[in-house]
Amino acid sequence: MAGRLNGRVAIVTGAGSQTEGIGNGRATAVLFAREGARVLLVDRRLEAAELTARLIAEEHGEAEPFAADVTSEAACRAMVERALGRWGRLDILVNNVGIGIAKRITEVTLEEWELQMRVNVTSMALASKHAIPAMLATAGGGAIVNISSIASQRGRGLAPYAASKGAVEALTRAMAADHGRDGIRVNAIAPGPAYTPMVSARGMPESVREARRKSTALGIEGTAWDIAWAAVYLASDEARWVTGVVLPVDGGVLVN
Structure with a gap:
């Protein structure tokens, strides 16, 4: 099935990883390139995006790293302009950018709450605000994939994070309704407890990692590649009749 995204141009935010490992953004960018897309690799840390670019280049894919803080509207506008300037279109x-603040509502400060919302929700709104007109002008439509979390439904001890991901899912449905007749599909992925560099960087004990694995109905550990394959599907023509959906990729945690 290689070639699902031939001829298309994609922007992936958070396309680096916290370490040299494979996080959701890096895995998505690599798979998109394997499927034929040209990919703008956006990350606040240029060196992280450059590493992703090298991985893609080793497989003879086409990608360009781009440093941007997507909580800035000017940066979101600039990344869209760079994709158009380099490849002439955006599809x-x-x-994918997000952070997690693990606190109850009685513990979180106003500054933490506002940071959580700005990074997890405002960034997606700003990126979409500038991407949608570019998609319409250059490709006649497109696909947006937002990364949410099953914490929107199971957010114990994660009130700010859960609220932000609930907002991501509401934003996804609203944009899908607003722009569907324009040929813009908007969907979200809700990852479960996959083991990624963001998780490993916290120094997670093996006992906790094992408990996370056992929390799934399938009894197996997820990785960033599982999230990335879902993004490939939602971005491709195979999902041409799918919009406004929040797709759990969680090994069955929500049904266990």
Whole structure:
């Protein structure tokens, strides 16, 4: 099935990883390139995006690293302009940037709450605001994939994070309704407890990692590649009749 995204141009935000490992953004960018897309690799840390670019180049794919803080509207405008300037069109946007603040509502400060919302929600709104007109002007439509979390439904001890991901899912449905007749599909992925560099960077004990694996109905550990394959599907023509959906990729945690 290689070639699902031939001829298309994608922006993936958070396309680096916290370490040299494979996070959701890096895995998505690599798979998009394997499927024929040209990918703008957006990350706040240029060196992280450059590493992703090298991985893609080793497989003879086409990608360009781009440093941007997507909580800035000017940066979101600039990344869209760079994709258009380099490749002349924009077909796909993957909003992957996010942080997690693990606190109850009685513990979180106003500054933490506002940071959580700005990074997880405002960034997606700003990126989409500038990407959608570019998609319409250059490709006649497109696909947006937002990365949410099953914490929107199971957010114990994660009130700010859960609220932000609930907002991501509401934004996804609203944009799908607003722009569907324009040929813009908007969907979200809700990852479960996959083991990624963001998780490993916290120094997670093996006992906790094992408990996370056992929390799934399938009894197996997820990785960033599982999230990335879902993004490939939602960005491709195979999902041409799918919009406004929040797709759990969680090994069955929500049904266990």
